[in-house]
Each structure stands twice: as structure tokens, then as C-alpha cells.
Amino acid sequence: MADPQQVEEPVVDDANAGPSKNELKKRQKALEKEQKAAERAAKQQELAAQKAAAEVDYATEFYGPLPLHQSQTRPQLPRAQISSFSARDGETVLFRARVQTSRAQGNKMVFLNLRQRSDSVQALVLVAPEKVSKQMVKWTAGLADESIVLVQGVVRKSPEPIKSASVQDVEIHVSQVHLISGIEGRLPFTLEDASRADTEEVIYDADGKPQQFNRVLLDTRLNSRVIDLRTPTNQAVFKLQSAIGDLFRQFLSSNGFLEIHSPKLQGAATESGASVFKVSYFKGNAFLAQSPQLAKQMAIAADFERVYEIGPVFRAEDSNTHRHLTEFMGLDLEMTIEEHYHEVMELLDNLFLSIFRGLREKYSNEIAIVGKQFPADEFKWREGPEGTLKLTFRQAIDILVEDGVPRETLDDINTENEKRLGRLVKAKYDTDYFIIDKFPMELRPFYTMPDSEDPTLSNSYDFFMRGEEILSGAQRIHDPALLADKMRSKGVEPDSMKAYIDAFRMGCAPHGGGGIGLERVLMLFLKLNNIRRASMFPRDPKRLDP
Structure with missing residues (x-):
């Protein structure tokens, strides 16, 4: 018989039992995770759509490279x-x-x-x-x-x-x-560095902190001249160079001068065989003209009376100085004389004054641009009744002697003493521009007319700017016998220049003139300190390129 105390417990079916609390929590977390993933996916999809929309370039026709310009169209x-x-x-x-x-x-x-x-x-x-x-x-x-x-x-x-x-x-x-x-490769220097004043030692940023910069040396500039010429300073320099040529031409044209164009190939060394370039000429040799001197004089003998030329001049001088070039632009003129060679000197003086005034009045902005990179005292000349300062060679020597230069060293005024004289004249007369007249005959070319009273002197003159010569001129010898005699005294055989001598045998009026170096005038007016800065592509004994 069974024990009444032992009651059988009911059997529970686990399969039909509800989820536990832990299970519910797990399911809730999984659901939340799925929801977050869905939200992230939706957000990423939205960002992708926004990015795709942002990457649509609506300005493609407003920028980019143009096709190679081959003059395809002319929309005007x-x-x-x-x-x-x-x-x-x-x-x-x-x-x-x-x-x-x-x-x-x-x-x-x-x-x-x-x-x-x-x-x-x-x-x-x-x-x-x-x-x-x-x-x-x-x-x-x-x-x-x-x-x-x-x-x-x-x-x-x-x-x-x-x-x-x-x-x-x-x-x-x-x-x-x-x-x-566009640009291929790298620039040799920046225009910012190339435009900086030579006197500038330190530059500062917006916060006042000193910054490093590259100083662009002259040789570096000349080796990459095309880039250097783009600077505002050089744009102004060569606008002023053009202006000097224009003012020269305008003044002479308005005074009855005719522009001529003489050959630069000549059959003989015209002034000094040591300073001409010899070039091959078919089966013989020719020489590059040192100046249009002979052609100008022959034009006078041909009754043109007043002529000028703007053209290249070649000098085979191994002079590596701040003011010499082997090829430069000459501004030359020649004119007949009525009574005295000072007629020529005075016309040249008026020519320079016209150029100086024209630059100051019409190109002050360009002068100011250059002055920012090359600070200089304003170029001064004398105006009014007193006119341009004119000294004789002897007076110029006396000024130098008074300043302590030994007289025995002053047979000629060399470059150092020229500058010294310029400083003394500026201090005493307050002018950067003056004329020296009556040079010793031995210092002048064979075609220079001797003084009528003292044959050791000549009817010749030089013009100076800031103590440096910028024009040399004189009355020329128009008598063939005297000319031949002077040629022999300078070691030039008259027969070697027969066509030139013959021009005077046909009768020639008294005449005189002068030759000006364009680059030198520009350099000294602006005080650029080196003539290579006043030449677009300078030529000197060490430079034939670019």
C-alpha cells in the first residue's frame, strides 16, 4: 500500500515555458543594435548622396585650360x-x-x-x-x-x-x-625677390617677424633675363628707354634733322683698329662699325645738312666695367655749322634739356617705380638764365687740382677722376649735368678740328651726367688735306679710307656733331649703377647669351 505522505509532483514542460528575463534583455539589445545599424546605414547613404551631389561640378565651363591658341576663331x-x-x-x-x-x-x-x-x-x-x-x-x-x-x-x-x-x-x-x-618646370627666382630693393636687408611678415628672402644677383637675373624683365621695375626701365629714343627723335625732327640709316659692315677699321670687331665677309674680311661717324659726315658732304641716326654701335674693347658694353644703342647726329662749332654744342645741350624735361613731366610714375627698387637722389640740371654749366678742360683740371689731385696725373681725366669731378661740381653748382669744352687734341680722334688759336687744343666737347661721360662730340675736319695729315699722325693710312677722303674732295660744308650712348643716359638718369640693367639683353666681353 502506498504511503499517503508521498504525493507525485507535476511534470513541467520547458518547451512551453515563456522567455526568461535574460533572454528578453538579449533580444532587446539585439533589436536596438539592428535599429542603430539601420540608422547608420541610412545616415551613410544620406551622406553619400550629399557627397555625390557636392561632387557634381556645376562650374566646369567656367574654368580650366583653353585649347592651344592657333587663331581658330576671332570673336572680337x-x-x-x-x-x-x-x-x-x-x-x-x-x-x-x-x-x-x-x-x-x-x-x-x-x-x-x-x-x-x-x-x-x-x-x-x-x-x-x-x-x-x-x-x-x-x-x-x-x-x-x-x-x-x-x-x-x-x-x-x-x-x-x-x-x-x-x-x-x-x-x-x-x-x-x-x-x-602654363609654366614648365620651376621659376629660377620669384618676381617678388627680383623686385626687392637692393638696400633691403630684412623683410617682415604680417606679425612683424623677420623673414628669410633670396637676393637675386645681377648675373642670375641676366641668365634668366626674360623672367627678370617681367618685374614692374624693368617694365618701367624699358618704357623710359623707349621714351628717351622718342624724345631724341621728336626734338631733332622738329629742328630740321633727317633720320638716316648707315651700314654696320665696313671695309676698314674706322677709328682704331684695336677696338673693332673683324668678321668674315665672303672671301675677305669686314669690320663692325664703331659708330655711324663716317656715314654722317658723308651725308653732310651730300648736302643733307642735318642728320641723325638711332642704331647699334660695336666696340671690341675688353672693358668689364659698370658702364661699358661691346654693343650698345647709339644716338648720333651731325649738322652743318654757320659760324662756330658752339652752335652744335648748344643744340646738343637743348636736346638733353628737352629729354630731361620730357622724362620728368611725362614719365614721373615710371621714375617712381624704378626709384622704389633703386633709391636715388633726383637727377638735377640747371634751368633759367644761368643755363647749363660749361667748363673748359683746363678749368675742370683746376677743380680737381684744388681738391688734391696731382696736376701731373691729369693729362686725361680717367673714370675715377670723372666721378670725383662730378661730386665736386654737384657740391659747388648743385647740378648733375654739365659740359666740358676744349679737350687736348691728342685725346681726340683724327677727324677732330684743331682750335684756331692753340693747335694743341681741339674744338671738341664731352657731356656728363652724375660725373660720367654720356656724349663725345666735336667740329669735324672738312678739309681733305688737313684730314689726311691728321690721319697719318694717328697712324691711319688715308688710302685705306679713300671713299671717305674723296667725299671731302668734292667740297663739304663745315660741320660737327656728337654720339650718345642710350643705355648710359638711362643708367645715369635713374642711377641704376650698372649699364647692364639699362640694356635689354646686354653684350659685354663675357656675355653673348641670351
Whole structure:
């Protein structure tokens, strides 16, 4: 019989039992994880969609390289000059320029300094919906300095002066920028370094901290002259060089002179065989002309009466100085004399005064640009009743002797004493420009007319700027017998220059003239200190390239 105390426990079916609390927690966590994953996926999908939308470049037609310019079309769109922008506030302009510098700020903005010759303006490329994309800003920021671009934009007044540009009161808000010509390789130096004043020792950043910079030496400049010539200083220098030529031509044309063009190949060494270049000429030899001297005189004998020439002059002198070139541009003139050779000297004086006044009155901006890199005292000359200072050679010697130069060393005035005389004249007479007359005959070429009273002196003169000679001239010998005699005394055989002598045998009026070195005038007016800075591609005993 079973024990009544033992009651059988009911059997529980685990399969039908509900989830435990732990199980519920696990399921909740899994559900939350799935929800977060779904949210992340949705967010990533949304970001991807936004990124894809952002990568759509809506400005592709507004920037980028242009096809090679082969004159395919001629749309005749008006092109603007940077120099006119100050008066064009609010206008849309299209212009070609070089990228002088670029400065990006983040990925939405880039500033450009754009240059035409010596004029420059700031331009802003700023992201704008449907106009300027981020891609356009990034591409523009990557343009190499000195690239040539075609830019379209609106001229806007600047809230403050833009000191880094020559046009300081406006800037260009760019809507289009296209590359016309890029840069291969690296620039040999930056235009910023090449434009810095030689006297500048330290430069500072915006916070006033001293910065390192590269000084560009003259040889480095000349070896890469094309880049160097792009600086605002050089743009101004060679505009002034052109101006001197124009002023020379205008003055002489208005005074009855005729421009001539003489040959530069000659059959004989004209003035001194030691300083001419000999060149092969078919089966013989020829010489490069030291000056148009013979041709000018022969033109006078042909009754042209007043002639001038602007052309190259060649000197085979191994002179490696600050003021000598083996090829330079000569400004030469010759004219008949009515009564006295001082007629020629006085016309030359008036010619120089006309050039000086023209430069000061018409080109003050260019002179100021050069002065920033090459600081110098303003060039001075005497005006009014007193006129240009004129000294005889003996008076010039006396001034040097009074200053302590031994008289026995002054048979000629060498370069050192020329400069010394210039300083003394400036201190005493307050002028950088003066004339010395009546040089000793032994110092002048064979065609120079002797003084009528003292045959040891000549009817000749030199003109000086800042103590350096810039013109040599004289009355010429027009009598064939006297000319032949003087040629023999200088070691020149008259028969070697028969055509020249024969011109005077046919009768020739008394005449005189002078020759001017264009580069030397420019160098001294601006005080550039080296004639190579006044020559676009200088030639000296050590340089034939570029």
C-alpha cells in the first residue's frame, strides 16, 4: 500500500515555458543594435548622396585650360586693361594677365594677384551656388605663378587699399578663369625677390617677424633675363628707354634733322683698329662699325645738312666695367655749322634739356617705380638764365687740382677722376649735368678740328651726367688735306679710307656733331649703377647669351 505522505509532483514542460528575463534583455539589445545599424546605414547613404551631389561640378565651363591658341576663331570680345579698372566699378571685364601670386583660404576662397606689364590688381575667386564651385576654387589655387590666364569678373570697390597691387581701390570678383599658357618646370627666382630693393636687408611678415628672402644677383637675373624683365621695375626701365629714343627723335625732327640709316659692315677699321670687331665677309674680311661717324659726315658732304641716326654701335674693347658694353644703342647726329662749332654744342645741350624735361613731366610714375627698387637722389640740371654749366678742360683740371689731385696725373681725366669731378661740381653748382669744352687734341680722334688759336687744343666737347661721360662730340675736319695729315699722325693710312677722303674732295660744308650712348643716359638718369640693367639683353666681353 502506498504511503499517503508521498504525493507525485507535476511534470513541467520547458518547451512551453515563456522567455526568461535574460533572454528578453538579449533580444532587446539585439533589436536596438539592428535599429542603430539601420540608422547608420541610412545616415551613410544620406551622406553619400550629399557627397555625390557636392561632387557634381556645376562650374566646369567656367574654368580650366583653353585649347592651344592657333587663331581658330576671332570673336572680337573687348579686352580690358588693368590700368582702367579704377574707373569701372560695377562693370564686367574680360582681360588677359599673369598670375603673379595666389593665396588660398580653405577650400572656398582664393585670392590672386594678376599682372599686366607693371599694372596689377587683386582678384577673388569665391564659391557661389551655380557659379563658382569648390572644384573651380581648388583648380585656380593650383595655378603656377607666372601662368597666363583669361579672366572674367566684376570690378568692385575695395573696402580698404590693397597694398599688394598697383590698382589699390578695386578688386575683381571672378566668374570665369581659363589657362592660356602654363609654366614648365620651376621659376629660377620669384618676381617678388627680383623686385626687392637692393638696400633691403630684412623683410617682415604680417606679425612683424623677420623673414628669410633670396637676393637675386645681377648675373642670375641676366641668365634668366626674360623672367627678370617681367618685374614692374624693368617694365618701367624699358618704357623710359623707349621714351628717351622718342624724345631724341621728336626734338631733332622738329629742328630740321633727317633720320638716316648707315651700314654696320665696313671695309676698314674706322677709328682704331684695336677696338673693332673683324668678321668674315665672303672671301675677305669686314669690320663692325664703331659708330655711324663716317656715314654722317658723308651725308653732310651730300648736302643733307642735318642728320641723325638711332642704331647699334660695336666696340671690341675688353672693358668689364659698370658702364661699358661691346654693343650698345647709339644716338648720333651731325649738322652743318654757320659760324662756330658752339652752335652744335648748344643744340646738343637743348636736346638733353628737352629729354630731361620730357622724362620728368611725362614719365614721373615710371621714375617712381624704378626709384622704389633703386633709391636715388633726383637727377638735377640747371634751368633759367644761368643755363647749363660749361667748363673748359683746363678749368675742370683746376677743380680737381684744388681738391688734391696731382696736376701731373691729369693729362686725361680717367673714370675715377670723372666721378670725383662730378661730386665736386654737384657740391659747388648743385647740378648733375654739365659740359666740358676744349679737350687736348691728342685725346681726340683724327677727324677732330684743331682750335684756331692753340693747335694743341681741339674744338671738341664731352657731356656728363652724375660725373660720367654720356656724349663725345666735336667740329669735324672738312678739309681733305688737313684730314689726311691728321690721319697719318694717328697712324691711319688715308688710302685705306679713300671713299671717305674723296667725299671731302668734292667740297663739304663745315660741320660737327656728337654720339650718345642710350643705355648710359638711362643708367645715369635713374642711377641704376650698372649699364647692364639699362640694356635689354646686354653684350659685354663675357656675355653673348641670351
